[in-house]
Amino acid sequence: MTDLTTDPPSGAEHDDEYVVIPPESSRARKVAWVLGGIGAFAVLVLLVGGIWLMRQIDPAGAGEEVTISIPKGSTTSQIASLLEREGVVTNATVFRYYVRWKDAGPFRAGLYDGLRKRSAMGDVVSRLEAGPLPPKYTELPIPEGFWLQEIRARILETFPQMSAAELDVALADIRSRYQPPSASLEGLLFPATYRVEEGDELDEQKLVRQMVSTFEEVASELGLDQATQKLEGVAGARQLTPYEVVIVASMVEEEAKVPEDKPKIARVIYNRLAAGMPLGIDATVLYALGEHKEQLTRSDLQIDSPYNTRRFPGLPPTPIASPGRESLEAALNPAEGPWLYYVLTDEEGHHYFTDDYDDFLRAQRDARARGLL
Known part of the structure; x- marks a missing residue:
């Protein structure tokens, strides 16, 4: 009779029934440490970067007051560079992204006061969106009923730095569409108060052209071009x-x-x-x-x-x-x-x-x- 409880023979090999577990690899530990270090470094970079960014957006301790002039046609990028040069903002690039983030602008050209060196960008945007100071200008009042020679005298009296000879050239050369070939501009310069902003170049041709074009705009609006039809029954x-x-x-x-x-x-x-x-x-x-x-x-x-x-x-x-x-x-x-x-x-x-x-x-x-x- 066979004994079913007998132990297997000594020295017998059963490789298909036993698994050997190797010791933990040192490489895995190294990878875990590296990944952990990278994560910690990233958090540190983000923290430091966030602190730096906040200091650019809102630096501590605004300085002395600054007045800046934004030229006509300036882009947001050019305005940001101007503000950085004047010390109003600490970083032009950050300011450009800040403006985009706030969906602010475009900003108007002109003179801005009330800004300070190292200002918070929010304050700068608020001041720019409020618009520039009213421009300084010289008024040229031309009353209704003035003769052409009186208009000429008033221009030279208001702007003594203008050239009388150049003004006469402008009055002779510039034409109105209502003007017959042999006629002067008598009656064709619109009486109004004209303004020349401070800093604008005084230009005799430009001024006379403005007065002629203003007359033409008003006359056209009133129907002067259709005068024959309007007065047909008179x-x-x-x-x-x-x-x-x-x-x-x-x-x-x-x-x-x-x-x-x-x-x-x-x-x-x-x-x-x-x-x-x-x-x-x-x-x-x-x-x-x-x-x-x-x-x-x-x-x-x-x-x-x-x-x-x-x-x-x-x-x-x-x-x-x-x-x-x-x-x-x-x-x-x-x-x-x-x-x-x-x-x-x-x-x-x-x-x-x-x-x-x-x-x-x-x-x-x-x-x-x-x-x-």
């Missing part, structure tokens, strides 16, 4: 060119004292043209004389000039002043009425209008009696 105004309507507007400018009289005076001019009557406007005589006077003498009224509308029927050859917006609008949109005459009725400048000559003479006597004429 006797005496049919077939007038835009330039001739400016001539009418210039007379309205000189004759009217209050805005509400302007469309009526324009109608008187057109009614007289339709009737073939001399316009009889004293302002044209003053223009012919080349001087402003309170009273015209009998010899003044006899001056032999195409501008003397007491002697010669029709329009004068050119405008006699710079008309403003209201006078241009009145010439293009005259009031409805049969009037041929007007007389001053009060010191505020209102006129009495009539189409009866005897009524006109009566009103004239009354005005003289009250010291208005």
Whole structure:
């Protein structure tokens, strides 16, 4: 009988039933240590980098106040470099990314005060977004009704460093689209207050061009280019060119004292043209004389000039002043009425209008009696 409990023979090999576990490898320990070291170093770098970045964004202790000027056309990158050069921010590159992160800008050109050296970038962005200081400028006021020679004198008086000869060249060379070939710019420089910013180069050509372009913009807006169509139903105004309507507007400018009289005076001019009557406007005589006077003498009224509308029927050859917006609008949109005459009725400048000559003479006597004429 066989004994099933008998131990295996001594020395027998059973490799398929036993596994030998080797000792732990020293290489694995080294890899773990390296990875741990790298992780710790990365954390340290991030920590140090974060501290450095925060110090760039918000450095401690802002310094003295700085005023900077951002040139026209500057990019955000150029502004950042300017701020770094002036010591306002500590790092231009960081500032550029900060602006992008905040979705700030673009920033306007101009002069900025209230900045400090080593400012927090948030403060810098807030100041730039508030906009520059109002520009310093010199005002050039050109009143309505000025003659061309008066405008020239006002420019040279306001800007004595300008060249009179260069200004004359500009006035001769620059043309308006409403200007006939042989005419000057009389009446075609818009009366307004112009501003020349401090630091801008004084340029006679640029200034005159601005005054011409301003007139053209206003005139176009009012419909001067369509003058023939706008005045088609107005006797005496049919077939007038835009330039001739400016001539009418210039007379309205000189004759009217209050805005509400302007469309009526324009109608008187057109009614007289339709009737073939001399316009009889004293302002044209003053223009012919080349001087402003309170009273015209009998010899003044006899001056032999195409501008003397007491002697010669029709329009004068050119405008006699710079008309403003209201006078241009009145010439293009005259009031409805049969009037041929007007007389001053009060010191505020209102006129009495009539189409009866005897009524006109009566009103004239009354005005003289009250010291208005």
